[in-house]
Amino acid sequence: xxxxxxxxxxxxxxxxxxxxxxxxxxxxxxxxxxxxxxxxxxxxxxxxxxxxxxxxxxxxxxxxxxxxxxxxxxxxxxxxxxxxxxxxxxxxxxxxxxxxxxxxxxxxxxxxxxxxxxxxxxxxxxxxxxxxxxxxxxxxxxxxxxxxxxxxxxxxxxxxxxxxxxxxxxxxxxxxxxxxxxxxxxxxxxxxxxxxxxxxxxxxxxxxxxxxxxxxxxxxxxxxxxxxxxxxxxxxxxxxxxxxxxxxxxx
Amino acid sequence: xxxxxxxxxxxxxxxxxxxxxxxxxxxxxxxxxxxxxxxxxxxxxxxxxxxxxxxxxxxxxxxxxxxxxxxxxxxxxxxxxxxxxxxxxxxxxxxxxxxxxxxxxxxxxxxxxxxxxxxxxxxxxxxxxxxxxxxxxxxxxxxxxxxxxxxxxxxxxxxxxxxxxxxxxxxxxxxxxxxxxxxxxxxxxxxxxxxxxxxxxx
Ligand code: HEM
Ligand code: SF4
Ligand code: FES
Numbered sequence: 001x002x003x004x005x006x007x008x009x010x011x012x013x014x015x016x017x018x019x020x021x022x023x024x025x026x027x028x029x030x031x032x033x034x035x036x037x038x039x040x041x042x043x044x045x046x047x048x049x050x051x052x053x054x055x056x057x058x059x060x061x062x063x064x065x066x067x068x069x070x071x072x073x074x075x076x077x078x079x080x081x082x083x084x085x086x087x088x089x090x091x092x093x094x095x096x097x098x099x100x101x102x103x104x105x106x107x108x109x110x111x112x113x114x115x116x117x118x119x120x121x122x123x124x125x126x127x128x129x130x131x132x133x134x135x136x137x138x139x140x141x142x143x144x145x146x147x148x149x150x151x152x153x154x155x156x157x158x159x160x161x162x163x164x165x166x167x168x169x170x171x172x173x174x175x176x177x178x179x180x181x182x183x184x185x186x187x188x189x190x191x192x193x194x195x196x197x198x199x200x201x202x203x204x205x206x207x208x209x210x211x212x213x214x215x216x217x218x219x220x221x222x223x224x225x226x227x228x229x230x231x232x233x234x235x236x237x238x239x240x241x242x243x244x245x246x247x248x249x250x251x
Numbered sequence: 252x253x254x255x256x257x258x259x260x261x262x263x264x265x266x267x268x269x270x271x272x273x274x275x276x277x278x279x280x281x282x283x284x285x286x287x288x289x290x291x292x293x294x295x296x297x298x299x300x301x302x303x304x305x306x307x308x309x310x311x312x313x314x315x316x317x318x319x320x321x322x323x324x325x326x327x328x329x330x331x332x333x334x335x336x337x338x339x340x341x342x343x344x345x346x347x348x349x350x351x352x353x354x355x356x357x358x359x360x361x362x363x364x365x366x367x368x369x370x371x372x373x374x375x376x377x378x379x380x381x382x383x384x385x386x387x388x389x390x391x392x393x394x395x396x397x398x399x400x401x402x403x404x405x406x407x408x409x410x411x412x413x414x415x416x417x418x419x420x421x422x423x424x425x426x427x428x429x430x431x432x433x434x435x436x437x438x439x440x441x442x443x444x445x446x447x448x449x450x451x452x453x
Contacts, residue, residue, distance in 0.1 A: 077338055163339055165332045165347065203254035209261035212332060213413045215343035229422060236419020242254050242262070 004029040006038060007049070007093040010057055012107045020104070023057075024049035024093070035075060035082035035096065036061055039108075058107040066222060069157030073108045074099055079162040081222060082108075099162040115156050118174035122201045124181040126191040137190035144187065151184040151230065153223040160217035160227060172206035176217040179208055180230035186237070199234070199241045208234055264324045265417045267317040268410045275314055276407055280400075280444050286451035290380035293451075297379060318361065325354050346409055353406040360399025380452070387452045400445045408438035 005026045013020040026049045027041045036059070043056040062068035064083045071082045074097040076090055087094065102110040128134065140148070154177055161167045161175035182198045185191040202208040208231065217227040254262075285296040303309060329351040336348050367386065372378045386392050412434040415421040421430045 163335075165335050165344070168331075168333045170333070171331045200254075203258045205255045205257045207255070207258065209254075209258040212328065212347055213343065213416050214339075214341075214347035216335070216339045216341060219339065219341050226424070228416075228427075229424060232416050232419055232422040232427070234419075235417055236422060238254070238258070239419050242258070245254065 006033075006087055008038065008042075009093050009095045010107070011095075011097040012057065013098070013104050015106060016103055023054065025057075029087070033087045035073075035085040035087065035090075035094070036064065036071060038087060038094075039082070058105075058109045060109045067155055069112075069155035072099055072110075072157045072159055072162075073097065074162070079159040079220065081157065084222075099158055101162045101167055102158060110158070112156065112158050115158060115161070115175070115177060118178040119156070119181060121174070121204075122178050122182050122207075123194065123198050124178060124185055126185060126188055127194060128190065140189050148184055148187050150223075151180055151187075151225060154181060154184075154225055155223065157222065159220050159222060163216040163220040165214050165216070166210055166212050171210060173210035174202075174206050176211070176227040176231065178202075179211075179234060180225055180227050183230040183234055195237075196241065196244075199238055200245070202234065203238050203241065208238060260324060262417070264321055264328070265414055267321045268407070269414050271313045272317050272321060273407050273411065276403060277441065280404075280441060280448065283448045284444050286380065286383070286448050290384075293380045301378075322354075322358050322361075326358070329354060346412075350406060350409050350413070353402040353409075356399065356402040357406050360395070360403065363395075364399065383452045387449070393449065393453065396449055397446070400449065401442055404441040404445055405438055408434045408441065411437060 006029050008025040008027070010023050010025065011020050012023050025042055025047075027038055027045075030037070039057055039059050046054050046056040048054045059071065059073065059082065061071040061083060063070075066081045066084045069081070072079060073082050074080075074095075075082060075085050076095050079099050082096075096108060098104045098108045098110050102112055102114065105111050128137070156177060158177075160177050164173070164175055166173050167175045179202060182202055186195045186198055211231050213228070215228050218225075218229075221227060282296050282300060283293070286293040332347075332351065334348045334351070336345055368378050368382070371382075376382065387396070412421075412427075412430050415430050416427065421427045
């Protein structure tokens with residue numbers, strides 16, 4: 001009995017400067033395999049569909065359970081995590097491409113630094129360090145904590161940036177993910193103490209105003225984060241902040 | 252400053268789309284609808300608008316400058332997007348593309364329409380019912396006006412939807428959904444008004 005084969009068409013690139021090219025692979029099917037286990041099989045035996053020896057395909061991974069975001073790539077045209085992409089649920093041939101919104105390092109590995117830079121820019125943290133113990137902060141109502149937990153699920157995977165028509169080389173838009181993090185940290189009772197700083201950070205060039213409401217992000221986020229609700233809520237907050245900045249405020 | 256250059260420009264662009272440009276467009280279409288009551292009604296209404304005091308100031312600050320800013324910045328925004336409806340065929344993404352396409356069509360239409368009417372008026376022609384009836388004697392111009400006016404009206408109605416989001420008036424998914432129905436109602440209503448007007452000249 002001949003083994004069932006799975007066909008892959010992979011967009012490869014040797015280094016950030018060289019041109020991408022396609023390479024096809026056929027690997028033996030195993031029950032319950034996912035895209036990562038298929039890539040591991042190619043790494044074990046790097047031979048392409050024509051039977052020629054080739055270099056193993058490079059990709060990134062971490063948690064293998066869709067919480068780190070490192071393994072994101074474009075699978076059959078949709079950006080998603082390769083660790084949770086089950087081969088049996090995908091149409092063949094399975095096409096793998098890097099998320100080109102980000103600089104390609106090699107093959108399917110991309111550099112998501114811009115997302116971490118954006119998180120720094122918008123101050124996506126809660127400053128609690130002092131020279132003495134400041135004691136406990138204000139309490140957060142349980143219902144609000146549950147709501148905030150959903151926003152905190154973001155794994156900086158980059159899928160929402162890949163899906164957004166306004167995130168590209170012609171624009172400096174930081175994308176939906178860091179914006180939603182501003183809403184998360186502004187909603188925290190201690191984080192709220194630095195709300196204005198974060199709002200002013202996203203009112204800077206490349207920030208919130210760059211959103212054109214295509215709403216692809218909310219449709220694409222693997223964690224179901226209500227990105228467009230966050231963006232609209234921040235639009236409201238920055239409307240007030242802009243008036244305060246311009247006319248002054250007695251707080 | 253209230254925010255950075257981009258932030259302020261985007262908010263001004265958004266505001267101008269509704270106030271005053273959107274309000275002007277609604278007013279313009281409603282006044283023109285007098286054409287359905289016959290040439291005399293239309294001419295009387297057009298004459299009244301023409302003889303408003305401070306006409307040139309009103310035109311400059313309510314129409315020309317706002318449209319100029321909105322159109323130039325709108326083109327800049329349009330060409331900054333990499334549209335991807337073929338890969339993400341969601342409703343809102345499609346509207347995002349249509350908003351940009353209708354913006355460009357509207358710009359071409361407005362340029363021609365202003366040339367044909369307001370500039371000719373400044374050069375001494377009289378803008379009245381028979382001038383429009385003359386323009387619409389050509390089937391090509393009927394098609395051009397139908398496409399141009401419907402684009403402008405759609406762009407305004409869908410723009411109203413995104414205006415409500417841009418200023419944080421509609422935040423929840425449900426409010427945005429209701430807003431979709433309301434603004435599409437605005438589109439249908441204005442489309443009926445403008446198509447009736449065009450056919451009144453034919
Ligand atoms: C009849 C004249 C026009 C009216 C009444 C109008 C109205 C509007 C309104 C209300 C918006 C929504 C603003 C927002 O998103 O907050 C808008 C957006 C927009 N307009 Fe216009 N507009 C007109 C002409 C134009 C022209 C000539 C262009 C240029 C090609 C243009 C390009 C755009 C673009 C690209 C947007 C989307 C902005 C975004 O969502 O990021 N518009 N317009
Ligand atoms: S918001 Fe969702 S799609 Fe965007 S980076 Fe976070 S987890 Fe990924
Ligand atoms: S490996 Fe962490 S999300 Fe896939």
